[in-house]
Amino acid sequence: xxxxxxxxxxxxxxxxxxxxxxxxxxxxxxxxxxxxxxxxxxxxxxxxxxxxxxxxxxxxxxxxxxxxxxxxxxxxxxxxxxxxxxxxxxxxxxxxxxxxxxxxxxxxxxxxxxxxxxxxxxxxxxxxxxxxxxxxxxxxxxxxxxxxxxxxxxxxxxxxxxxxxxxxxxxxxxxxxxxxxxxxxxxxxxxxxxxxxxxxxxxxxxxxxxxxxxxxxxxxxxxxxxxxxxxxxxxxxxxxxxxx
Amino acid sequence: xxxxxxxxxxxxxxxxxxxxxxxxxxxxxxxxxxxxxxxxxxxxxxxxxxxxxxxxxxxxxxxxxxxxxxxxxxxxxxxxxxxxxxxxxxxxxxxxxxxxxxxxxxxxxxxxxxxxxxxxxxxxxxxxxxxxxxxxxxxxxxxxxxxxxxxxxxxxxxxxxxxxxxxxxxxxxxxxxxxxxxxxxxxxxxxxxxxxxxxxxxxxxxxxxxxxxxxxxxxxxxxxxxxxxxxxxxxxxxxxxxxxxxxxxxxxxxxxxxxxxxxxx
Amino acid sequence: xxxxxxxxxxxxxxxxxxxxxxxxxxxxxxxxxxxxxxxxxxxxxxxxxxxxxxxxxxxxxxxxxxxxxxxxxxxxxxxxxxxxxxxxxxxxxxxxxxxxxxxxxxxxxxxxxxxxxxxxxxxxxxxxxxxxxxxxxxxxxxxxxxxxxxxxxxxxxxxxxxxxxxxxxxxxxxxxxxxxxxxxxxxxxxxxxxxxxxxxxxxxxxxxxxxxxxxxxxxxxxxxxxxxxxxxx
Numbered sequence: 001x002x003x004x005x006x007x008x009x010x011x012x013x014x015x016x017x018x019x020x021x022x023x024x025x026x027x028x029x030x031x032x033x034x035x036x037x038x039x040x041x042x043x044x045x046x047x048x049x050x051x052x053x054x055x056x057x058x059x060x061x062x063x064x065x066x067x068x069x070x071x072x073x074x075x076x077x078x079x080x081x082x083x084x085x086x087x088x089x090x091x092x093x094x095x096x097x098x099x100x101x102x103x104x105x106x107x108x109x110x111x112x113x114x115x116x117x118x119x120x121x122x123x124x125x126x127x128x129x130x131x132x133x134x135x136x137x138x139x140x141x142x143x144x145x146x147x148x149x150x151x152x153x154x155x156x157x158x159x160x161x162x163x164x165x166x167x168x169x170x171x172x173x174x175x176x177x178x179x180x181x182x183x184x185x186x187x188x189x190x191x192x193x194x195x196x197x198x199x200x201x202x203x204x205x206x207x208x209x210x211x212x213x214x215x216x217x218x219x220x221x222x223x224x225x226x227x228x229x230x231x232x233x234x235x236x237x238x239x240x241x242x243x244x
Numbered sequence: 245x246x247x248x249x250x251x252x253x254x255x256x257x258x259x260x261x262x263x264x265x266x267x268x269x270x271x272x273x274x275x276x277x278x279x280x281x282x283x284x285x286x287x288x289x290x291x292x293x294x295x296x297x298x299x300x301x302x303x304x305x306x307x308x309x310x311x312x313x314x315x316x317x318x319x320x321x322x323x324x325x326x327x328x329x330x331x332x333x334x335x336x337x338x339x340x341x342x343x344x345x346x347x348x349x350x351x352x353x354x355x356x357x358x359x360x361x362x363x364x365x366x367x368x369x370x371x372x373x374x375x376x377x378x379x380x381x382x383x384x385x386x387x388x389x390x391x392x393x394x395x396x397x398x399x400x401x402x403x404x405x406x407x408x409x410x411x412x413x414x415x416x417x418x419x420x421x422x423x424x425x426x427x428x429x430x431x432x433x434x435x436x437x438x439x440x441x442x443x444x445x446x447x448x449x450x451x452x453x454x455x456x457x458x459x460x461x462x463x464x465x466x467x468x469x470x471x472x473x474x475x476x477x478x479x480x481x482x483x484x485x486x487x488x489x490x491x492x493x494x495x496x497x498x499x500x501x502x503x504x505x506x507x508x509x
Numbered sequence: 510x511x512x513x514x515x516x517x518x519x520x521x522x523x524x525x526x527x528x529x530x531x532x533x534x535x536x537x538x539x540x541x542x543x544x545x546x547x548x549x550x551x552x553x554x555x556x557x558x559x560x561x562x563x564x565x566x567x568x569x570x571x572x573x574x575x576x577x578x579x580x581x582x583x584x585x586x587x588x589x590x591x592x593x594x595x596x597x598x599x600x601x602x603x604x605x606x607x608x609x610x611x612x613x614x615x616x617x618x619x620x621x622x623x624x625x626x627x628x629x630x631x632x633x634x635x636x637x638x639x640x641x642x643x644x645x646x647x648x649x650x651x652x653x654x655x656x657x658x659x660x661x662x663x664x665x666x667x668x669x670x671x672x673x674x675x676x677x678x679x680x681x682x683x684x685x686x687x688x689x690x691x692x693x694x695x696x697x698x699x700x701x702x703x704x705x706x707x708x709x710x711x712x713x714x715x716x717x718x719x720x721x722x723x724x725x726x727x728x729x730x731x732x733x734x735x736x737x738x739x740x741x742x
Binding site for chain 2: 108196198213217
Binding site: 037038055056057058067109111115116117118146147148149151152153154155189190191192227228231232235236238239242 | 519521522523524525536538540545547548549563564565566567569595596597636637661663717718720721723727
């Protein structure tokens, strides 16, 4: 995709018609894979993300096990067909880094100390990518963890804010990320005001950065409510069916 | 080797001291260790620098080669950052392909240089779409005593400022070397400042013993215009919003101090 | 000292359940005098204790639990058994062989083979080592017939019902023997396939609707309807 002339129109609306502080349409579903102990699927704009959790289970190879807590392992991976030009399925340096920061974004939420000598595996597959996939991956993985019955301090939710055409904007899509001035992905546990992932690239003044963090947090809180609803959906539906 | 598991006694000691605003090695919470920078120590490299951050030791070499540009930016040079956690630097470093730690280190250093537009890559084009200069920045960790990111970032910047390009002319699309050198076009000076969170408090420039007990890490890279150009949170803990805001302010001040050491020695 | 949900209300991890002088029970945790949910489930306030009856959880062994397991490996002095938990259970040969175990003589494979299904009791378990199970008590041991089904372990109490009311009713109505493992594995064995199918259907319905009220009546009605349907064919 080549660079569009402008990322914002005269009214200040974005290429997909969104306002600056507006999230893309989001859809979530929990419990979508029956082999996994927990799973979830998410669409955020054109992003399509699948996450699965296996465990806690015995660690293989055994020497990786820790005597005092479970280990969390995370693989963030993009499908070869998820982007415009085919991506080699071998893990790239970007994917290795993202797997690490995503794991570190989820770790603070999980009571790993409850299950020594075990492993919890998280697999995140990006089936289609349109910017903000690390955040979408975290949001989805948190749902899969909860679905697996892994005890958690809070759900982890992620969202990015950034700067496009000189204005701060929420939830950047690929074109805005690529041709905008900055991107600040952030993950948090909203219930206990804990930021568990924070990255940035681009250029922002101190003041802009503070505003971007605030904006990303507002986005997170909106998505957090959707996460809770998605987790409860199945049980609420059954209850309603019976009461009818 | 004595196991890298920190004894509970030491863990407690570090935390208690920090609660009082001091650190095991006598520093205050926002003090850096002593920094020494030596530039131009590898003659075969176009640019090089060694940074000593306390006992942490990082060597960066810059090599320049001619190659093809990326198709989406045909008129710009290419920047590549790689980091090696050399096994001689720590009992915890294993030989083998780069692991997630060395990849993260390289990518955080890369992000600071790239996002601050430190190198004028557009001036490194030889023939658009065909030939450009490729700048290889190789980070070589020689001794690991904590805070590799800041040491590597400083060493990379010092090496870039020290990098010389040979003069050339194009004859029949081939590069012909001419006598003399010109410095690499450097436009900005990104500096990373890393925090550790220990006992719910921020400390600047955590050394190894602090890294082993800290809950989380936060690196903030600012450029010479005091803009933030890169951030990376690491570690399995979290930060509060207030801690992040505090960190950005401290980072700005500290980066200014560090920048002086590299840019105007 | 407020509480923030109605009893039995559905909560998710991170929900603030109570503040003040409360204790965190199962699937809840306490931080700075606040009690939060740690799993998706139904909140229960029991005096000062706040807990969550989890709708999604996995089995963690407790000493004395009856579990159902599958033999996965035969070693020199015992067996490894998958008990649907994060840890593989160990069944020692000395527990099974009355006169003491002699490695040169006794052939463990002839006693329990890989793939065999057993009912066992958790004899020992702590954080440091894998659970040890035993089968040397009446009612325990190898199972040779029946169908194995798996449910979320936290729903076993619901399947048992108050004072066993639910499980007794299902057994009576379907003429099946039902062995419940606290680890979420259940063996259903009846005179014919139809009876077993009916019992499994009832168990599945309980699993799905465990968070609703009036469940015993609905299950009884379902079984009755199914039986009538069968007669009419």
